[in-house]
Amino acid sequence: MSLVDTAAVKRLADWDGERLERLAAEYGTPLYVTDHDRIRENFERFSSAFGFAHVMYAAKANTGRAVIRTLYDAGADVECAAAGELHRALAAGVAPEDLQYTAVNPPDADLDYAVDLWEDAPELTVTAGAPMTLDRLAERGFDGRLSIRVNPGIGTGHHEKVATGKDAKFGVPYDEVADLVDPARDRFEFVGLHAHVGSGVLSADLDEHRRALRKVAALAERIGDMEFLDLGGGFGVPYRPEEPPLDIEAAAAMVREVTADVDATIAVEPGRYLVADAGALLTRVNTIKETPQTRVVGVDAGLTALVRPAMFDSYHHIRNVTGGDREAVESSVGGPLCTSADVFCTDRPIPRPEAKDVLAIGNVGAYGINLASQFHSQPKPAEVAIDGGDERVTRRRETFADLTRLEDEAPGDR
């Protein structure tokens, strides 16, 4: 079980360089490339380790229609944490009974949408993280499948901004959950407890993660009589080439062990784990500038294409696809935006980048294209799916006309 499984991670070096070079030439840059075989492999590995659990894909990691479709076809149900995600999952062909909706400070329009959906599809489960959300659901006539999100007061993960388990924003405070359940049983079909406590959990974080999950499991044991205990996602992937992958068998064994005395179906909601290493972002070098401090490498992807380095200080590995054999030189790679946050790395040794080279940025399949924006009037990148030898555009490149479209369509100011 602890044998190193080389298939447990797809490194940037494992991508076919000739193919990436050709895709960049054919479809232009910046270009997201998503490997759907890899998504299926990740789902297979995850769901065989978690054979005892109900596995849902947390769609916010990558809400692309093609990605949802691939995971749904592979057997995953879909967890949506916004009504817009419900809309997108339905558009991808997911049946409403295979959806779950987790409401976080839900706007009225989101609750209206979810309750409308439930009226046609009573199998929909709604998760609420605040007592007032229960009231707002009841006001709308909702009396269907309801779960309550627990805040265990412990969070784990790669960055403060994702350690949801200790952030008061998420879930009902631990000590108040039990008192909420009996009234909820009267008003709704109470089906379970939910907790999503962190993100980017790797092997070194498993003990702390276990503490948080154990605490939630103990509450489920105490409350009893529920259909499921949903322990959320958070399973991490290695972003640095030397980092070992999460031992997913060990993670599954841990979840199984902490829930051994819970008399309910165990559910999990991986997002990042299923899609992160299935994505690469291709970008082309347009400007080289030698400075006394560093070699400045200007590329056509900016923080608007991939915001994780600017937002979470995330490391993303960068490969010189065109000139991989060259000697490494310290390089600072940055995009076309007029802000100092627009850098992917500073003084990092990379095989000497030259103008017109194609660079690949790794592990962008999760929280990549979904966080893209039009800030600084940057059209969003295109996305190509590769699937064995096949490839197809799954999202067309935005154009300058897309930047002004919504204003063109506005009734007033022209």
Ligand SMILES: *Cc1c(COP(=O)(O)O)cnc(C)c1O
């Ligand atoms: C974001 C999210 C997930 C998935 O988190 P990952 O770290 O990508 O696995 C699961 N459940 C909920 C409710 C979420 O908001």
